[in-house]
Amino acid sequence: xxxxxxxxxxxxxxxxxxxxxxxxxxxxxxxxxxxxxxxxxxxxxxxxxxxxxxxxxxxxxxxxxxxxxxxxxxxxxxxxxxxxxxxxxxxxxxxxxxxxxxxxxxxxxxxxxxxxxxxxxxxxxxxxxxxxxxxxxxxxxxxxxxxxxxxxxxxxxxxxxxxxxxxxxxxxxxxxxxxxxxxxxxxxxxxxxxxxxxxxxxxxxxxxxxxxxxxxxxxxxxxxxxxxxxxxxxxxxxxxxxxxxxxxxxxxxxxxxxxxxxxxxxxxxxxxxxxxxxxxxxxxxxxxxxxxxxxxxxxxxxxxxxxxxxxxxxxxxxxxxxxxxxxxxxxxxxxxxxxxxxxxxxxxxxxxxxxxxxxxxxxxxxxxxxxxxxxx
Numbered sequence: 538x539x540x541x542x543x544x545x546x547x548x549x550x551x552x553x554x555x556x557x558x559x560x561x562x563x564x565x566x567x568x569x570x571x572x573x574x575x576x577x578x579x580x581x582x583x584x585x586x587x588x589x590x591x592x593x594x595x596x597x598x599x600x601x602x603x604x605x606x607x608x609x610x611x612x613x614x615x616x617x618x619x620x621x622x623x624x625x626x627x628x629x630x631x632x633x634x635x636x637x638x639x640x641x642x643x644x645x646x647x648x649x650x651x652x653x654x655x656x657x658x659x660x661x662x663x664x665x666x667x668x669x670x671x672x673x674x675x676x677x678x679x680x681x682x683x684x685x686x687x688x689x690x691x692x693x694x695x696x697x698x699x700x701x702x703x704x705x706x707x708x709x710x711x712x713x714x715x716x717x718x719x720x721x722x723x724x725x726x727x728x729x730x731x732x733x734x735x736x737x738x739x740x741x742x743x744x745x746x747x748x749x750x751x752x753x754x755x756x757x758x759x760x761x762x763x764x765x766x767x768x769x770x771x772x773x774x775x776x777x778x779x780x781x782x783x784x785x786x787x788x789x790x791x792x793x794x795x796x797x798x799x800x801x802x803x804x805x806x807x808x809x810x811x812x813x814x815x816x817x818x819x820x821x822x823x824x825x826x827x828x829x830x831x832x833x834x835x836x837x838x839x840x841x842x843x844x845x846x847x848x849x850x851x852x853x854x855x856x857x858x859x860x861x862x863x864x865x866x867x868x869x870x871x872x873x874x875x876x877x878x879x880x881x882x883x884x885x886x887x888x889x890x891x892x893x894x895x896x897x898x899x900x901x902x903x904x905x906x907x908x909x910x911x912x913x
Contacts, residue, residue, distance in 0.1 A: 547655025548764035552631035561593035614644035678844035701805040708837030711888030727765035748795030757798035773809035781827040788830040867907035
């Protein structure tokens with residue numbers, strides 16, 4: 538007889554904390570294997586019915602549903618939880634797919650079902666002050682960006698708001714778009730969800746966005762298990778334009794729905810980055826239906842030479858500071874920073890991400906030369 542069903546929605550770590558001290562634990566694979574086990578009957582000898590597997594605590598993680606067949610998903614309660622071969626006392630589920638969740642709600646009494654939702658941190662005035670105060674140091678050369686972004690983010694102060702704040706970042710690669718998203722997330726004390734849309738160029742992209750088999754990886758499953766309300770849809774322009782209709786309800790109502798999940802993304806900050814340079818170019822290529830749903834369009838400007846020099850100096854200091862004392866002493870005098878300052882003044886390095894990487898590589902090269910590992 539099932540005594541209680543605990544359903545956890547959201548971050549996997551909440552579920553792990555709730556179940557880590559449980560004893561007499563079984564997992565979904567254990568139960569399915571027992572159900573599928575064939576009873577052996579010897580001719581001439583009466584068969585004896587094996588006693589049901591006694592399961593005090595059945596734990597089902599977010600990824601565990603992918604390991605079961607469709608027959609087990611359809612009618613999950615009768616086919617698995619109430620199967621005659623098992624006797625389950627307590628059930629602990631993390632982010633069950635809609636088919637399984639609805640079947641459980643239909644089958645069992647409400648009194649034994651308890652649902653737990655991850656509590657995402659509300660954005661406060663102090664959070665917004667912190668974002669504003671440190672931005673120009675964290676992201677060089679884009680002082681207008683945080684003013685425009687915060688004017689939209691401020692609306693999340695109202696707990697009545699259901700729509701997420703959706704920001705579209707425009708501008709060349711490597712000038713601070715992704716760094717801005719990371720900075721906002723860090724100021725809010727969370728690890729943002731980052732979805733690389735440039736990776737969605739294969740035939741499986743449709744299944745990833747709209748959902749397919751319950752066992753397949755999907756955008757909805759990544760969103761439902763998030764621990765942060767900052768979501769970065771990086772290189773949003775790289776996805777097939779016909780897929781954008783999957784985001785209409787998400788942007789309008791704060792709900793993302795696919796064939797397996799319905800995910801609450803209200804009160805989220807959703808940041809989409811593209812390499813388009815103008816609003817006209819973005820609207821033409823993305824299409825008016827999705828473009829018009831953004832709360833704010835923010836254009837990142839080309840970075841000035843003076844700002845590039847500041848970025849180079851800051852990055853060089855970071856790299857040197859990360860070295861141990863022995864390596865620092867080996868390259869106490871080197872020409873790395875002057876070399877890059879000269880290259881910047883001569884018009885090189887439009888991409889700051891490349892500049893940062895090259896400075897680190899150049900410092901390491903100097904160390905290798907100083908140690909005699911490679912010739913000078």
